[in-house]
Amino acid sequence: xxxxxxxxxxxxxxxxxxxxxxxxxxxxxxxxxxxxxxxxxxxxxxxxxxxxxxxxxxxxxxxxxxxxxxxxxxxxxxxxxxxxxxxxxxxxxxxxxxxxxxxxxxxxxxxxxxxxxxxxxxxxxxxxxxxxxxxxxxxxxxxxxxxxxxxxxxxxxxxxxxxxxxxxxxxxxxxxxxxxxxxxxxxxxxxxxxxxxxxxxxxxxxxxxxxxxxxxxxxxxxxxxxxxxxxxxxxxxxxxxxxxxxxxxxxxxxxxxxxxxxxxxxxxxxxxxxxxxxxxxxxxxxxxxxxxxxxxxxxxxxxxxxxxxxxxxxxxxxxxxxxxxxxxxxxxxxxxxxxxxxxxxxxxxxxxxxxxxxxxxxxxxxxxxxxxxxxxxxxxxxxxxxxxxxxxxxxxxxxxxxxxxxxxxxxxxxxxxxx
Amino acid sequence: xxxxxxxxxxxxxxxxxxxxxxxxxxxxxxxxxxxxxxxxxxxxxxxxxxxxxxxxxxxxxxxxxxxxxxxxxxxxxxxxxxxxxxxxxxxxxxxxxxxxxxxxxxxxxxxxxxxxxxxxxxxxxxxxxxxxxxxxxxxxxxxxxxxxxxxxxxxxxxxxxxxxxxxxxxxxxxxxxxxxxxxxxxxxxxxxxxxxxxxxxxxxxxxxxxxxxxxxxxxxxxxxxxxxxxxxxxxxxxxxxxxxxxxxxxxxxxxxxxxxxxxxxxxxxxxxxxxxxxxxxxxxxxxxxxxxxxxxxxxxxxxxxxxxxxxxxxxxxxxxxxxxxxxxxxxxxxxxxxxxxxxxxxxxxxxxxxxxxxxxxxxxxxxxxxxxxxxxxxxxxxxxxxxxxxxxxxxxxxxxxxxxxxxxxxxxxxxxxxx
Numbered sequence: 001x002x003x004x005x006x007x008x009x010x011x012x013x014x015x016x017x018x019x020x021x022x023x024x025x026x027x028x029x030x031x032x033x034x035x036x037x038x039x040x041x042x043x044x045x046x047x048x049x050x051x052x053x054x055x056x057x058x059x060x061x062x063x064x065x066x067x068x069x070x071x072x073x074x075x076x077x078x079x080x081x082x083x084x085x086x087x088x089x090x091x092x093x094x095x096x097x098x099x100x101x102x103x104x105x106x107x108x109x110x111x112x113x114x115x116x117x118x119x120x121x122x123x124x125x126x127x128x129x130x131x132x133x134x135x136x137x138x139x140x141x142x143x144x145x146x147x148x149x150x151x152x153x154x155x156x157x158x159x160x161x162x163x164x165x166x167x168x169x170x171x172x173x174x175x176x177x178x179x180x181x182x183x184x185x186x187x188x189x190x191x192x193x194x195x196x197x198x199x200x201x202x203x204x205x206x207x208x209x210x211x212x213x214x215x216x217x218x219x220x221x222x223x224x225x226x227x228x229x230x231x232x233x234x235x236x237x238x239x240x241x242x243x244x245x246x247x248x249x250x251x252x253x254x255x256x257x258x259x260x261x262x263x264x265x266x267x268x269x270x271x272x273x274x275x276x277x278x279x280x281x282x283x284x285x286x287x288x289x290x291x292x293x294x295x296x297x298x299x300x301x302x303x304x305x306x307x308x309x310x311x312x313x314x315x316x317x318x319x320x321x322x323x324x325x326x327x328x329x330x331x332x333x334x335x336x337x338x339x340x341x342x343x344x345x346x347x348x349x350x351x352x353x354x355x356x357x358x359x360x361x362x363x364x365x366x367x368x369x370x371x372x373x374x375x376x377x378x379x380x381x382x383x384x385x386x387x388x389x390x391x392x393x394x395x396x397x398x399x400x401x402x403x404x405x406x407x408x409x410x411x412x413x414x415x416x417x418x419x
Numbered sequence: 420x421x422x423x424x425x426x427x428x429x430x431x432x433x434x435x436x437x438x439x440x441x442x443x444x445x446x447x448x449x450x451x452x453x454x455x456x457x458x459x460x461x462x463x464x465x466x467x468x469x470x471x472x473x474x475x476x477x478x479x480x481x482x483x484x485x486x487x488x489x490x491x492x493x494x495x496x497x498x499x500x501x502x503x504x505x506x507x508x509x510x511x512x513x514x515x516x517x518x519x520x521x522x523x524x525x526x527x528x529x530x531x532x533x534x535x536x537x538x539x540x541x542x543x544x545x546x547x548x549x550x551x552x553x554x555x556x557x558x559x560x561x562x563x564x565x566x567x568x569x570x571x572x573x574x575x576x577x578x579x580x581x582x583x584x585x586x587x588x589x590x591x592x593x594x595x596x597x598x599x600x601x602x603x604x605x606x607x608x609x610x611x612x613x614x615x616x617x618x619x620x621x622x623x624x625x626x627x628x629x630x631x632x633x634x635x636x637x638x639x640x641x642x643x644x645x646x647x648x649x650x651x652x653x654x655x656x657x658x659x660x661x662x663x664x665x666x667x668x669x670x671x672x673x674x675x676x677x678x679x680x681x682x683x684x685x686x687x688x689x690x691x692x693x694x695x696x697x698x699x700x701x702x703x704x705x706x707x708x709x710x711x712x713x714x715x716x717x718x719x720x721x722x723x724x725x726x727x728x729x730x731x732x733x734x735x736x737x738x739x740x741x742x743x744x745x746x747x748x749x750x751x752x753x754x755x756x757x758x759x760x761x762x763x764x765x766x767x768x769x770x771x772x773x774x775x776x777x778x779x780x781x782x783x784x785x786x787x788x789x790x791x792x793x794x795x796x797x798x799x800x801x802x803x804x805x806x807x808x809x810x811x812x813x814x815x816x817x818x819x820x821x822x823x824x825x826x827x828x829x830x831x832x833x834x835x836x837x838x
Contacts, residue, residue: 016475053499056435058506068498068513072491079487080472087477094487143518
């Protein structure tokens with residue numbers, strides 16, 4: 001017997017026909033003798049509908065009431081799944097955020113889970129009852145409803161799994177696992193059996209949006225074994241294994257033939273900004289990036305070029321595309337203080353990253369990347385590296401080409417193309 | 420300063436444009452120096468949508484989970500109204516059923532309100548904050564969500580008004596008050612300034628569905644002054660007074676020129692059933708109506724005709740049209756036990772009622788009714804009377820004619836037709 005958390009997203013909960021399939025899938029796990037808690041999202045489109053009402057009420061809507069409104073979406077699906085389970089003979093009940101409760105921080109619309117009260121939940125599960133828990137919602141110390149921010153249901157599922165010490169947290173999604181790269185670009189992309197939390201974090205942060213970054217970070221912190229798998233298989237079958245997200249240690253123990261590189265990610269949501277002829281003096285970095293941070297603009301890569309004259313330098317960095325205009329406005333206001341000559345922006349760039357825990361112990365990963373891209377005439381505009389990742393900025397038009405040649409160069413191509 | 424409960428139905432809450440009008444109306448009451456609690460329904464159509472999901476989940480859905488699902492509709496509108504009020508500068512917050520809490524009986528999907536905890540609510544209202552309360556929902560002793568049954572929001576409003584000892588409970592509807600009869604039938608119908616609880620109960624139970632019968636009964640028991648008024652006026656104006664529903668004593672004190680008859684109601688939702696040649700022996704009534712009551716069939720009028728031979732008799736009664744087939748089935752099963760000869764059903768009948776507290780002290784009300792109908796050749800198929808009501812069953816085709824001639828006969832016609 002295992003204790004399992006199953007999480008189903010909005011696409012899986014969109015309408016009663018799909019909810020019935022989810023119920024059948026849950027029943028299958030129960031019949032295998034497992035204790036099961038299910039975390040559900042709102043029906044696809046429902047949260048957008050509710051957020052739309054709030055925005056219509058006022059662009060500066062009250063966030064405490066926003067939480068009351070949008071939490072209703074998951075309340076509905078948790079009730080519907082529980083009643084569907086009962087209708088097919090599986091004992092079940094819904095546990096709303098305030099009923100457990102799931103205690104959160106005091107920040108409406110982007111609360112963090114602090115503690116989940118599990119005594120009633122565990123007793124119910126031990127008696128064979130499936131617990132159905134709405135994702136995304138919780139309760140603050142003052143008794144009011146809170147929500148975790150968009151995509152928070154993955155985080156709810158991992159938090160529940162940590163709280164009840166689940167053997168596994170299965171996240172059912174519209175993909176059947178984590179791939180070495182986007183299969184829409186590389187038909188010979190391979191599904192990974194296992195990936196480490198750290199790799200998943202890097203992959204998530206560079207555009208492989210299988211899981212919310214926050215939920216992966218929480219899983220790593222709490223050491224929750226997370227499995228990503230497909231919600232589209234027929235519920236009667238034993239599901240095809242997805243991708244397990246686990247600790248590096250667990251991978252080392254189980255996976256002898258591990259690749260050097262785990263995956264290639266790409267991200268077209270960034271833009272490049274260059275400040276030319278910035279005086280090379282102490283405090284200049286703070287003068288540039290302080291005001292951007294104050295405006296909550298998330299600066300990713302930063303490269304300080306060597307100045308041509310020895311006393312001035314170009315500073316290149318990337319920001320989300322949506323924030324380019326705002327970033328330029330802020331920097332123009334600070335122009336005198338910073339003392340740069342001009343601002344050059346380029347939104348037609350892409351970030352390509354190779355990710356892998358293996359590169360820690362192997363030299364030459366970055367060199368292979370640079371040589372592979374150079375051989376195909378792809379110009380590298382910026383480089384940044386972390387312990388398990390090398391990222392480069394290139395021209396957006398060359399994204400797919402770069403991903404394909406790198407996927408081959410690191411030996412990731414499968415023998416057969418993806419069906 | 421007065422303490423007021425305002426209740427808005429689903430039509431008034433259908434979409435942000437209408438919710439903004441409701442907010443403006445609430446603001447107007449606040450600016451007049453009143454303490455205000457608002458009880459809201461779900462958006463028109465939303466409860467049907469949610470109930471539809473439940474029925475799709477299973478015809479025999481779990482009622483505890485049904486309550487979780489359908490309570491979401493009012494949760495959404497209470498959050499939206501509270502944030503809309505804040506956006507126009509009126510301090511407000513939503514109080515969900517479990518947050519007050521509104522304690523109910525242990526019967527999911529048709530709970531009764533037992534107690535409303537008011538200390539936090541009254542403190543908030545005293546500080547000038549408008550309390551927005553979702554109608555229809557409450558919490559059971561075991562902490563689970565309950566709902567009051569369809570149309571329960573009127574009952575929620577009256578219960579809140581009773582609990583906080585409100586000076587008035589204003590129910591905003593799509594009509595501007597209670598009329599002497601249906602203005603679609605009689606253009607000279609008059610809006611009543613006042614009506615007693617008892618009269619309103621009789622009018623509601625015979626087809627004038629302005630308010631849920633349950634909410635009127637609760638208002639009578641708790642002596643809550645209820646006003647029915649239109650939600651369609653512009654919020655800036657002082658609203659046109661609607662109809663006050665009050666105690667008989669209050670009417671006697673204020674309304675010198677009270678009519679003998681308050682209104683004429685009609686109801687096409689009943690059907691007539693006649694059992695012929697029923698043996699006239701003790702216990703026969705129980706033999707007929709016991710099985711129908713066991714099947715929750717609501718028998719309204721019962722007339723036992725004098726038997727022709729002295730030992731057998733015809734029994735005539737009315738049931739809701741929707742229950743005719745089921746009633747006949749049940750009676751056929753009991754045929755030997757009861758010993759009747761045949762069952763005659765007639766669904767093309769209407770019930771016409773004249774209602775008025777005044778008839779208590781005046782003879783001749785029923786006689787006027789019978790003569791008026793006879794003069795126009797309308798045949799009376801059955802009669803029943805209560806202290807403040809006389810009802811007759813007639814051919815459905817003559818409904819409008821009967822209502823018009825009675826409205827004139829009792830002097831209820833207004834000088835000018837309704838606009």
